[in-house]
Amino acid sequence: xxxxxxxxxxxxxxxxxxxxxxxxxxxxxxxxxxxxxxxxxxxxxxxxxxxxxxxxxxxxxxxxxxxxxxxxxxxxxxxxxxxxxxxxxxxxxxxxxxxxxx
Amino acid sequence: xxxxxxxxxxxxxxxxxxxxxxxxxxxxxxxxxxxxxxxxxxxxxxxxxxxxxxxxxxxxxxxxxxxxxxxxxxxxxxxxxxxxxxxxxxxxxxxxxx
Numbered sequence: 507x508x509x510x511x512x513x514x515x516x517x518x519x520x521x522x523x524x525x526x527x528x529x530x531x532x533x534x535x536x537x538x539x540x541x542x543x544x545x546x547x548x549x550x551x552x553x554x555x556x557x558x559x560x561x562x563x564x565x566x567x568x569x570x571x572x573x574x575x576x577x578x579x580x581x582x583x584x585x586x587x588x589x590x591x592x593x594x595x596x597x598x599x600x601x602x603x604x605x606x607x608x
Numbered sequence: 609x610x611x612x613x614x615x616x617x618x619x620x621x622x623x624x625x626x627x628x629x630x631x632x633x634x635x636x637x638x639x640x641x642x643x644x645x646x647x648x649x650x651x652x653x654x655x656x657x658x659x660x661x662x663x664x665x666x667x668x669x670x671x672x673x674x675x676x677x678x679x680x681x682x683x684x685x686x687x688x689x690x691x692x693x694x695x696x697x698x699x700x701x702x703x704x705x706x
Binding site: 513519520548577579 | 609610611639640654655656657664666667668670671673674677685687688690691693694696697700
């Protein structure tokens with residue numbers, strides 16, 4: 507799993523059967539300091555979240571397990587809303603985008 | 609998942625028998641700001657996408673999780689046709705804009 511920021515929403519009405527009603531969101535993976543890490547990607551949202559939120563996501567085959575229907579071609583899913591992530595780089599918080607002291 | 613534009617299809621008469629019958633598309637990868645990249649993928653189609661469509665595709669073992677691709681040597685599958693998206697509250701792509 508990785509940390510990411512939700513950056514946008516994506517609309518797709520034609521989908522593989524079983525994915526109806528699943529929210530699709532653009533996410534930007536971030537490092538332990540909250541800085542962008544790699545390219546943005548689209549993920550299914552298993553939890554309610556919106557642009558600006560700090561989340562955690564899972565990639566690979568396991569991502570489909572977070573969807574209502576598990577036999578679907580999904581390779582990234584947002585699985586958690588992160589309140590706080592503490593590391594040697596400081597504390598990364600959901601709101602305010604700040605890097606607090608530990 | 610990543611997005612891309614369908615720019616062509618693949619015709620192959622000699623291929624692994626497990627992929628015969630799969631419709632294969634050539635997809636040019638676009639970034640989040642809808643700028644085309646120099647990367648292309650060949651992906652199986654599960655949603656009847658056509659040339660010019662902006663699509664979403666899944667890669668790796670997830671691509672085998674469809675009825676068409678299960679148990680077959682396929683590592684990319686188009687699983688949605690994109691209508692629109694926005695980034696930071698700003699509309700980036702709108703299928704019906706023209």
